Amino acid sequence: MTETKTPIIAFDQVDLSFGDTQVLKDIDFQIEAGKFYTLLGPSGSGKSTILKLISGQLEPTSGDVLFEGQVMNDWPAEKRPVNTVFQNYALFPNMNVFDNVAFGPRLKHLSAAATKTKVVDMLHLVKLDDYADREINELSGGQQQRVAIARALANDPEVLLLDEPLSALDYKLRKDMQGELRHIQKELGITFIFVTHDQEEALAMSDWIFVMNDGIIQQNGTPEDIYDEPINHFVANFIGESNIVPGIMKEDYLAHFVGKDFENVDAGMRPNERVEVVLRPEDLDLTSVEEGKLVVTILEQSFRGDYYEVQAVDDDGNHWQVQTTNSSPVGERVGLTFDPEDIHIMRFNESEDDFDARLEQYEDEKPDEN
């Protein structure tokens, strides 16, 4: 299989401002054809704005948006080879399901027969075969969602943009749709760019995630990379649950926090550099006071079905969140235990590039250590 070297969509130092407010700052990325990408971030982080720049609803203030290497800043929306599934679906209320899906093909002057085939195929793809004659207001939210997807796909886009399409659905339906969207993407083999504020959704569906905040891409990588190696406080907090405490990297592979030294697996920092230490709640476990690396007092415990969610406090006053299968009564002093590779170190103000460079260096060194 030969890979085309030109990315299907690329942003080259894109800035976007509305008046005095800068919405996007120096956005620079490239995406490959045929993968499932997710833009993840809180509301107002600029993720939907990126979609609008790709779909042509907005133009960058400076920088370029490229499609297969061609600058497409001023291409009108209707001429771009991308289609959008809108957050509130934006189904045309004056048309039934069939006419909604047929809207794009008809504008392209496809024959009636070809249009019909297309619509039938698309409705089949989203499992709404029998719904062609329905009015939009007769559909449930989940069904409207499927129509919106079918309508966008009926235009044969090279890239499908999905703007928080699942946010209005209830939990169960959302889970089902996540799987289905992933399935549709694989089946069609086109590029999906999916916007969401739900980190769980992003981790479950994506080949590649861009984490956004304040109009900046904070970090991008595979779901595993981003979960395991958050680059900064924001990413660590936003993706999954985190215990973050201040600390010092005394030397390579030796961290100091909560008044104690801990062996760990991070390297490449200045000696005695001030850092933040991240420990994921699911990596922590409770044990006896003697065996614990830290001693904490249980503040609160709640049952979550497959585990207990425990809130505890150490003697320095740091709060610890622990997910464990061991139940402990509130007020009891217990030991807290974790492995060296569970300790993740974040430097202050480290850019993504610096981070990647250090990571590479440290991965080179790591085999020697083991």
Next chain:
Amino acid sequence: MSKFKWSHLYLWVVFALLYLPIGFLIVYSFNSGNVMQGWQGFSWSHYQELFGDAHLLEIVLDTLVLALLSSTLATAIGTMGALWIDRQPRELTKNVLLSLNNILLVSPDVIIGASFLILFTALGFSLGFVSVLLAHIAFSIPIVVLMVLPRLREMNQSLIAAARDLGANSWQVLSQIVLPVIFPGILAGFFMAFTYSLDDFAVTFFVTGNGFTTLSVEIYSRARQGVSLEINALSTMMFLVSLLLVLCYYLIALRPKKPAAARRRRQREVNP
């Protein structure tokens, strides 16, 4: 029904008063006497008189043609106005335009009539059907704008983005998405404009010449000379037409729900 309520009594009294004059007109249209006093027995004679009065029937026809023409044109221009106001990027421009729009809506009829009379005279325009038509279009436009504008505001803006996204140009967005979506507002505007035109007396009275007259103006001049029950017969007919129009309007206004319900019925019949 189970319990007597003062509020219901109040409503009955108000509605009785509201319909008393209309009922009165209708009842006396069947009076065999010639005045709206003293019931002298049932008769169709005033209806025969009405249908034999070619002059009056012609005026009725003129009035209807005028109302149809003026409301159609006012609806077209008013819809354009609403689209134009809605796409103004600045809130201030919108408000200024809307205030200007509403001037004719809140102005007393007499002022509109008098100022239009000055306008037509200043332009050297001869008074007659065309001046009345222009005046009716002019005072009906603002209500159309007011009926259409909320629909445009309520319209989900992503519908337009979606249509463009799927490849529609400006004209296709307008004709296939925007106009169909705001159609109920346009229809309501048309009906309002139609009623405004039918109901107008003062403005027409000012700007009509000797050659053209509408029903309102005719009734005014007849009523001043003396009451004829032919007018009652006409009122009754017009009341029935109004009722019909209201019914039509509500049938059309409720239309979106109909086909769906009908189809569901059909489906049930096919696969029980």
Next chain:
Amino acid sequence: MKTRISWTYLIFYGGWLLLFVIAPLLLLLWQSLNTGSGHLSLDNYGQFFTSGLYLTMAFNSVWYAFLITLVTLLISYPTAYFISQLKHQQFWLLLVILPTWINLLLKTYAFIGLLSHNGVVNSLLAGLGLGSHQLLFTNWSFMLVAAYIEIPFMILPIFNALTEIDPLLSRASQDLGASKWQTWRKVTLPLSMPGVKAGIQAVFIPSLSLFMVTRLIGGNRVITLGTAIEEHFLVTQNWGLGSTIGMILIFAMVIAMILTRDRRKS
């Protein structure tokens, strides 16, 4: 394409604004300053404000319009409120709207029959032993007919305002211990005020100028500014003075608008 569509809007709608909104107002102003000598002067205004007749007429117009509005409001608010509590609101609303579909002149004309010397109302009064009275051609009959005509235009905005209020609010108020009356006084009434103001606007301004009702029912006398304008334009042909009265009416109207403005918008 986009600009061509915009230009079409501008030509038709903008043309209407210029020709039929702005131009007539300016012409009316110009005419009111025109005394026939070719110079612009305030003579017409001087004449208006030094004439006891016109000042009384101006006062009467406002006073009658106020009374008509008040009577209409007192009848319409409970009506709108009770309708808003009913099951088939839309049907009852239709019954309110229907009379507005009947030509104004026809309705006025009906009252000539009802109120005339040998008419139904007088027969009723006579039957009750109250004797017959001169009802037609009095100021009271003018106000009665005007109020009758305006009632639907008062009911509609109040009804709309009432139905826009979340019904949970009055349930919440009663849940918190307010009586029905207190709920109406503290919750429903304040929230329905925009509708009341819109209704007052819809009734007060036309009431300033209902000239044919004055002519037909009020007895062909010139008692309001509306009648005076008609008189000057169509009978005495004194357009200058007619326009002056028009400008003063517009002034009264603007004041009424400002007083009943919906402040939440700004």
